[in-house]
Amino acid sequence: MKQFALFVIKEARHIVRDKRTMLILFGMPTVMMLLFGFAISTDVKNVRTLIVATQPDRQMQQAADRLSASTYFTMVGTAASSSEAERLIRSGRADMAIVYHRNPTSPQGRFLFMTDGADPNMAQQWATYAQQVMAGRQTAGVSTKMLYNPQMKSAYNFVPAIMGMLLMLVCAMMTSVSIVREKERGTMEVLLVSPVRPLVVVIAKAVPYLVLAFAILIIILLMARHVLGVPIAGSLFWIVAVSIVYILLALSLGLLISCVAKTQLVALLASAMLLLMPVVMLSGMLFPVESMPRVLQWIAAVIPPRYYIDAMRKLMIMGAGIADIAREAGILVGMTILFLIAALAKFNSRLD
Amino acid sequence: MNAIEVSHISRQYGKVKALSDVSFSVSKGEVFGLIGPDGAGKTTLFRILATLLLADKGKARVDGYDVVEQMRDVRRRVGYMPGRFSLYQDLTVQENLEFFATLFGTTIDEGYDSIKAIYSQIEKFRHRRAGALSGGMKQKLALSCALIHSPSVLLLDEPTTGVDPVSRKELWDMLGLLKERQITVVASTPYLNEVCRCERVAFLDHGEVRGIGSPEAILKQFSHIFNPPAIEHAHAPKAEQENIIEVNHLVKAFGNFHAVDDISFSVKRGEIFGFLGANGAGKTTAMHMLTGLSQPTSGKGRVAGYDIKTEYEQIKRHIGYMSQRFSLYEDLTVSENIHLFAGIYGMDKKAIKAKTDEMLKRLDFEAHRDDLVASLPLGWKQKLAFSVSIIHEPGVVFLDEPTGGVDPATRRQFWELIYEAAALGITVFVTTHYMDEAEYCDRISIMVDGKISALGTPDELKSRFNQPDMDHVFTHLARQTTRSSD
Amino acid sequence: MVLKYLIQKEFLQIRRNAFLPRLIVMFPIIIMCVMPWVMSMEVKNIVAIVVDNDHSTLSRQLTGAIESSNYFVFGGQKGSYKEALANVETGKADLVLVIPAHYGRDVALHRPTQVLVAANAVNGTKGSMGAAYMSQIVTAKTNPSLEAMQHGAETLLLYNKHQNYKLYMIPALFALVMMLMTGFLPTLNIVGEKETGTIEQINVTPVSKWTFILSKLIPYWLIALFVITACLLLAWGVYGLTPAGPVWLIYVLAMLLALFFSSFGLVVSNYSSNMQQAIFVMWFFIVCIMLLSGLFTPVRSMPDWAYLTTYVNPMHYFIDAIRTVYVRGGNFASVRSQLWPLLAIGSLMAVWAVKSYKKNG
Known part of the structure; x- marks a missing residue:
């Protein structure tokens, strides 16, 4: 237990020492929320x-x-x-x-x-x-009601999407480097020969990022509520609970990349560049999944943010209950377990 | 019971045989040495014993446990320091030590006695980040981290590479103490005086055990490898040559810490100048200023006729440099590296081709022309790096610990290359921790705490301080140190 | 001359890497083959439910109009608004049209009456477009003035006669692929050499800063050249789309964009002390540049303060220009006002890349 705590502290120190990365980590959600909230819209204007x-x-x-x-x-x-x-x-x-x-x-x-x-x-x-x-004001024969989103603000649509994208990419990018960096610098050899179990190494690496991702989640929720004025219609408890599952999923995915990749270069390109595309494109964040061809809908079905964004839209904006998102939550839990098992299986306790 | 039992171990990487049919045993509490030239398979053997690699054939037991089936038990009992031990650069000295202590289930206080001799030298910098330490100090910290716990078996893969002679002695004194606590030590080292401190040694060559026995017997049996005849010291620069390096009151300060504290000296054209000093005395910092990699805080210096403060780009045309870390491109082949650096210095295609052929021939590397540099043994890499650093026939070549971790035979070849270069009129400015190499230099300076505390020919220094050899001169001077860092 | 050797070295290193060559070749291909299908924002398949409380001729006509409309997928009739809403909540329907009782009679007698269009607006585009189409259908059936207007009006969509959304998005994809390829790869380059220590060896050689930086940039320009060629060929081969304007202009634009992003990558790399830091900083800027460029959303919908940033956003100039050339068939004169700023920003970044590279710390 003491070893575990120390591992966590060590990882936390790595993060805290790198001021620039920290700045980006907390700056990113803030800036993105402001951009999506106030700068980006698809409304017809000018x-x-x-x-x-x-x-x-x-x-x-x-x-x-x-x-x-x-x-x-x-x-x-x-x-x-x-x-x-x-x-x-x-x-x-x-x-x-x-x-x-x-x-x-x-x-x-x-x-x-x-x-x-x-x-x-x-x-x-x-x-x-x-x-x-x-034609003048002659459309009075229709009264239009925008459900769940009375002001037609894009923010309602984007907040869950930002959460889905940021949490995924930040967690995956951070953790994907963590193991491969130790491999590259040679510290892994010593860790492996020590009596500590690989499971402890892997889990300890994930904990500080979990905390960090949680902090980012809080920033996003606070900004959504107080700066963008997006009402949080559903239960806060379930929002946080589902988000934590999702964070764990992203962390497991990062660990998996880290266990498979041989160099930092590969791990970083895989998590920053390769992952960015499906997350932005196939998650329904910018482009609705329904209008994609069937084959792509199947592919989109394995993109985790998709379920998270769906779940958050329902929970946060529509105020649905947990029962309504049971399917999404279940899929997220399943994927988390799958990634974690894969990461542990791929974690090599020897050098080759 | 034997602490280590190795029977008929073989291991191949692709077509290369790293180990073939290796067998030996080490009894409990023994200090056992693994020696042999670069690429002999020492590191592979260490990794197999540390359960990091699987052998293709054969069995090995460590402390009674099989390294394959009982991996967990072995890992609980083994301490291992890899050759390329790496610290967490962004953690402080103390945090690193604390981490590794806890990793092995102990604390700094509990293990303090086992590392005192080494750690006390860096303890005053415990709040500094490991990344900011000098090369040798990092090695000391790494050693402390490996020794902090008391395992039953300690595997040390070249633990003293880059460590100055005084600290090396202290380390081996410490390893001797471990014996009293029945800790088995298996260590590899390229230093002959360290080999002699083992109880028994195994000589490994091309993956095969050539002999096991007392260090004296083995060294004698294979004296052609370990004690190559000393190089004829025929080289002597002409006295009337002009100064190619002139340094006056040079200072480099980081905050209020003076890494290089007011040094003055000059080096004549064609001279082989040894730049000695303990870890952290400021050697690398001084060298960085002379090569135009960093700006001096104050003082003056001229290299090859150019001012180091203002004309550093011109200096770079007239010098060669080989840094502490091996710095050729590992993902390029031998000939590609030569092409690249020759091209950088503006040689034309024909000249490059001729030069490449000549160089490969001289190094006897023709068969390895298209090998990736990463696949070469360390000593070969260093010889190649040196040859590349003088490819443009510079006025001066700066060598920062070029032979760290290199075996005696290869080191001798390396110095032959140095002499060849010097004969061509290239001034050689070299740092080293091998005191036999110090004797090869025309003149040497010894830095202590950022200042030059002695300067002269090896013979002058020996007689001035009344010591039998350079080793003793160095120890005599370095013991005066009050700090140990740059 | 020296440059040649340095560039050769960069290519050898890329080639030796087990991952990079595959990435460089596969990434554009996969993106170009998959993403256009994703990015089609054609708002189709809006599932509409009708709650008909009237059962008159008019209400049946309305329902019929919805059923036959191309915009909507008719999701059937529901007995009550509540029931319909439950369908929306579970995602089975996107839009509900509620026709009040006596609607047909009231319209005929010119009495004030209203239908209700309730759209799930969680997806903004889908919600608003659905509602707009629906009210158009309804008003056209009931409002003679608008109907007259519609009869008298004709809409001509220039440049994209088949209303092919892919045609609009393909240039955006060029931009995206170019940005990611020429942005992320150089970001990891110099900082990678710092981590392995080889940069020190280069720093003691007389290689000038310009030569060194150029040797790092040129390989990425060549990669960019490959990428844009691959993209153009794929757009033609897979989707049958070809640029309406001159191809050379597309190459010029692409090279200018590559100049900016590769230089920017090197700037980030110069300032970073490790690869993780470098990629995070780059990632942050890339996402911001991408979102504020008009790649996915119209820039003119942005508020003024955000619109101001587009003046320094090279991606904005690029995307404007390439759409003009590729889709609208513009020539050099039509994109002049984008070319110069793009060149200026790119060159500025290149100068910064050289200045920020420190040979003598």
């Missing part, structure tokens, strides 16, 4: 709009006034012709051009919305928004 009008027209003028009054659109001037408008959009100086054609047979003219279709999603939305704005 769409740079051009008017293409050959002659001044009352209907066109009314439309332009309505557009510039809304926060969705920013008028960036007029273009003399469609082709000039197209050139401006091509060089990235405008996003959308509205071309008005007078109809000689009716007072109602025809509008052509020329949008930068590079991002077809946004382009569609711009056109839809523009039509609604130009």
Whole structure:
């Protein structure tokens, strides 16, 4: 027991001594929360709009006034012709051009919305928004209710995702180096020959990172609640409990990488670069899993953050109970055990 | 009962036979030496005994337990210090020691007596990070960490590499004390005077045991390997040569600690200058300033006619350097390393090719041209590193403990290379802990606590301090030390 | 001349490594083959449930319109709002349309009445787009003025006629792969030499700082050249996508981005004392640069203070420019305002990489 405690202290010292890494460790969640909370959004805003009008027209003028009054659109001037408008959009100086054609047979003219279709999603939305704005306030026939997220803030969506990404990568990156570094520097030889069991070495390495990850979790939750104003709808106990399981999972994965990798270079590239991609891309953090092809959905099914992010969304934002996330929690526990067993099996108690 | 029983152990790495059919036994409480040239298989044997490697064939028992089946029991009873013992650089001296003490289920206080002789020298720096210690001091700390507990069997793989002569004596005195407590010691060492302090030694060569017996008998039997004839000391620089290194009142301070404290000396062109001193006396720091790796705090120095403070980039054109740590690229082959450094010094393709062929021939390395440097034995690496460091025929070459851990025969070859270089007019500036090597130098200086406390030819120093050999001169001077760190 | 030997050495070291060559070749291939499918943000498969309390012609027409719409997957009808909500909570449905009783009659008599669209907005994009489409369907059925507007309006999506979301995301993937490859590898390089001690040997040779740093940068530029070529070929081979603008311009842009990231990696490496520290610092900056660049989210949706950072974000210039060239078919003139800043930031970083490398500490 005393040996174990000392091991933990030793690992903790390694962490505390490296001031720069510590700064990043705590700076990262803070900065990410602020960025996601205040900087990044997918809302339609400030769409740079051009008017293409050959002659001044009352209907066109009314439309332009309505557009510039809304926060969705920013008028960036007029273009003399469609082709000039197209050139401006091509060089990235405008996003959308509205071309008005007078109809000689009716007072109602025809509008052509020329949008930068590079991002077809946004382009569609711009056109839809523009039509609604130009038609005036006439959508009163629909009352829209955004469930669980009344203010439509992206933060609601991103907080669980940040938690999923940061906890995973920080834990995996930190632990993945820890064993391989001792191998590379030669201290592992002495540890192995000592009477200490490999299990103790492995577990002791994980403990300080567990504490650290827990601190990061607290920072994220506090910032989510008090800075971003995201209400924590579900039970705090279960949020923390599921998070700890997830942290353990990430730590086990890091240990597994560390046991398999031969050099620090490999361990770091594997955990920082290779792991980053599936975690960001396949976890449903930025891109919804449902719209992926089936094969990728299967692959996504083995990406642990996916379940954690799902569980956190339900727990934190929707206020679901533990029973609703039993499946996710169960999968996370199972994966943790699997990784831990694999890490221990791969931990070589000899040199080759 | 024998403490160690090795029977018919064989081990291969790929095609290379590291050990073949090795058998010997060590009785309880014996101090047993493993000696032999680099690449003889000593480290492999240590690792098998420490349960770190599996033998291909044969059995070994340590303290009565089989190293394969009863791995746990063996690990509980064995103390092991690998050749490349590494400390936790970011932990302090005391934290390192504390960690290893607890690892073996003891405390610093309990084990203090077993490490006192060595540890007391670094104890005053117990709050300094291990990474900030000088090379030799790290080795002392590593030794302390390995010795802190009292195992039944202690396996020491070249424990004294890089340690100064005075501390080495103290260490072996200490190992002698362990005998009284019935602790078995198996150690390997390249130092002959240390070999003589073992009760029995086994001579290993190419993975085979060539002989086991008392150190005297073995050294005599294999004297062509261990006691190669001394090198003819025919070399003598002409007195009228100009100074190639001139140092005046050079100081390097870290905070209020003066690692190099006001040293002045000069070295003549073509001279072999021995730069001696205890661990932590400031040798490496001084050398870093002379090679333009760091800036002096105050004082003046000129190397090859250039000022070390302002013209350090010019200096680099005219010097060669071989650092304490082996610093060729281990993941490149022999010829690739030569190409790289020759290319760095601006040699053209034809010259590089000619030089490579000539160098490989002289070193007798032609068969290893395309071997990775990582796969070479240490002594070979050092010879290669030296040859590479003078590839551009510099005015001065700085060698920082070039022969640490190298066996006697290879060391002799190494010094032949040095003499060849000196004959070409290359000034050699060398640090070493081998006092027989000190005798090979034209002049030597001995640093104590950042100052030069003696300077002269080996004969002058011996007569000045009235000592029979350099070993005694060194011990005489180094005992005056009041600190031991840089 | 000296440079040649140093570069040769870097390549030999990369080749000798058991992991790096595989990483360099496999990483772009896997990313290019897998990620476009992931990144398709086409909001499809929004499962909509209808709670019809009216059972009139109009309400049936509405339900029919939803069933036949391309946007929605019709999730059936539910008896009550509560029941429907339970479906949303378990993730079986994303959106509920509640049609009140007497809706058809009220609309016909121009009495004020409202349908309720309740969308699961936990995924913001999906929620808002779902709600927007739904209200469009509803209002088009009930509001003559908008219907007229829609009839009189025509939407023309330029450059991406097939509304292929992959076409939009492929350039972003180029950027991502380039950033990770040319960012992380050099970060570990110099600090790695510090850890093994070989840097000391180089430091006592007369190699100039510029030569040394260049010898570290050029291999990564060559790797970048390989990566961008592989990416372009894969985009063409796997997805049939080719750049609409000149290919040479894409190479110029890619090289400028590589200049920035490889230099930045070396700067981090120069200041770091161990590999772990280096990778953490780099990772932090890479994630920030990536998120604030407009790679995934529109920069103009950001608040002003955050938008200001895009002026120094090389990734932002790159992604803007490469989309202009690759998707919109822009030429040199259209990306001039991105090229110069990119070049300036990259060169600045390269100078910093040289300055921060200390031969004489």
